[in-house]
Amino acid sequence: MEFPKEITSLPRIFDYLNTFFRQQKADQNIVFALNLAVEEIFTNLVKYNSDSTRPIRIRLKKNGRKISVSISDFTTKPFDITRHKNTVHSLPLEARPSGGLGLRLVKKMTDEVHYDYNKKTREYTITLVKYLGDRNV
Amino acid sequence: MFEIRLGPNGEIHLQGRFDATQVEKAFEIFNQISETTTIDFNDLDYISSAGLSVLLKTQKRLKSEGHELILKNLNRHIREIFKYAGFDLIFKIE
Structure with a gap:
């Protein structure tokens, strides 16, 4: 799903994420961690990537014991x-500076973080992964 | 949904989700604090680095004036965030 590149998109993003997490019966650890990690990445793209005004794409996937969220922009x-x-x-x-904590929190709250950049299309994708506990499988 | 209100005993109560869309609303109250104040997190479900930055800026201002924020009733997830952010080192948490 695509979201306008502005902070006011956050409530719709949370709705999108949490509907999926409910369907997957993800526990609160996963819900909290991925809400936080997605907010941090999304707001960083809004604040610091002025190369593109195109919407930001967010894709959700459950694969076995993993839930992944991919966030794509162009830069x-x-x-x-x-x-x-x-x-x-x-x-x-x-x-302490007032910023700079977001990416640390992303790394601490997720189990895997992947980065991909397509030089040809200039598409930039960050994928955040959380492992499901036994009761979510 | 995020709510912030000043209680009758001077405590500040936070409720709901303190994300990047709520920074301005939070500063309207936090900027009014001028002495040591307790912030009650009992009804706060979520906070991101945007919310942490409001607390940090307020704590810096108050400390420079000899005061501070005291935080209480943080849930397990928020305590974890505070630990990763190193906020447990710079805030008094009850």
């Missing part, structure tokens, strides 16, 4: 989030 300046290092969480209060 000429791809940023590989899997290589991102963040240490702001350990800084003292006075030295």
Whole structure:
């Protein structure tokens, strides 16, 4: 499904995610983690990728014991989030910037994060994966 | 849905989902805080880094004036987020 590239799309995105999670009977750990991770990636694309004004595409999939969410946008300046290092969480209060935590939370709250960039189409995709617990299989 | 209200004893109560669409609404209340204040998370289900940034900016301002935010009744998921963000090191959590 595609969503306009603006922060006000978030409620519709959460509805889309949570309808799917309910269908999959995903537990609250997965629901919370993927709501958070998708919000962080989506808002980063809205704030920092001004290359494209096209809608952002979100795809949901359950494959065996995994639920994955793929978020795609277009850019000429791809940023590989899997290589991102963040240490702001350990800084003292006075030295902390107001941003920079989102990608750390994405990595901590998900089981896998994948990055893909198609140089020809300039499509950039981040895939977030959570493993289902026994009761979700 | 996100609600924020100032209780009669000066505590601030958060309710619902504190995501990136709610930052402006939250600042309308947080910017009014000028002394040590307790924030009650009992009815808050969700917070993202956008919500954390509101708390962080407020904590920085208050600390520079000799005050602070005190947080209470965080649910398990939000406690986890606070730990990963290192917020357990810079906030008093009851």
